[in-house]
Amino acid sequence: MKVYCCEEHIELALDVIVDECETAPIMEKLQPEGDLSTSCEYCRNAAAYLVGN
Numbered sequence: 001m002k003v004y005c006c007e008e009h010i011e012l013a014l015d016v017i018v019d020e021c022e023t024a025p026i027m028e029k030l031q032p033e034g035d036l037s038t039s040c041e042y043c044r045n046a047a048a049y050l051v052g053n
């Protein structure tokens, strides 16, 4: 499972991953010059982190 999220929703994303997968999530900071079309799972902001496990 992987979730893209902005700075605002990082805690929400971590909670969701822990709830659904019951494992410690891995948080990866996205490069600013990365895929600009990727947006937050929970709002319309550009994603700043990829959270997965």
Ligand SMILES: [Zn+2]
Pocket (backbone or CB within 6 Å): 005, 006, 007, 008, 009, 040, 041, 042, 043, 044, 045
């Ligand atoms: Zn967001």
